[in-house]
Amino acid sequence: MLTLPNLLTLSRIVTVPLLVALLWPAELGARWTTGYALAFALYCLMGVTDYFDGYLARAQGTVSKLGVFLDPIADKIMVGAVILMLAATRDIAGIHIAAAMIILLREIAVSGLREFLAGLQVSVPVSRLAKWKTTLQIIALGALILAGAVPHIPFVQTVGIVTLWAAAMLTLVTGWDYLRVGIKHMD
Secondary structure, eight states, X not given: OOOHHHHHHHHHHHHHHHHHHHHHHHHTXXXXXXXXXXXXXXXXXXXXXXXHHHHHHHHHTOOOHHHHHHHHHHHHHHXXXXXXXXXXXXXSOTTHHHHHHHHHHXXXXXXXXXXXXXXXXXXXXXXXXXXXXXXXXXXXXXXXXXXXXOXXXXXXXXXXXXXXXHHHHHHHHHHHHHXXXXXXXXX
16 A cells, blocks of 8 residues: 555645645735745646656556545645635636636536446546646646746736636536446436
8 A cells, every 4th residue: 555656646635735835825915926936846746746656556567446546536635725725815816716616616526426436336537638638727727826926927827827728628528528428327
């Protein structure tokens, strides 16, 4: 259970409160660019561990049930926490909250659907499009965190918002794909 890939996955979960703490002063109204910069660095590190945990598990032949279970949970915890904090700090605001909500609601719905299908012993593999969706989410949230560290460069915020909407659109498409598979197994 305590393989390097599993430890990397667990480190992402354990690190989420620190990521939230680094963004917290902004939620209180303070514009703490240092906190955003540190949060961005930590977020990037978490993204790197997300890549390497799966890569190492496959390369070392140590893919485990615990890792398969925890990896998507770690991703959802990180994405959910960052979206909530960026909404609280108003880095995601106005109509852009809709894109964030689409992402959050899809993550919850697909998790529930996967749990239901697992009870029926039906596996739903992650599609290539879903991997692109995840990539766009990571870029969007990273750019929005970085935008807080470099508020004098508005292009970074624009990249974050545009990729957030692109991720939300892919979220709808991939969510529908998963739902179509799930409906076939419901009575």
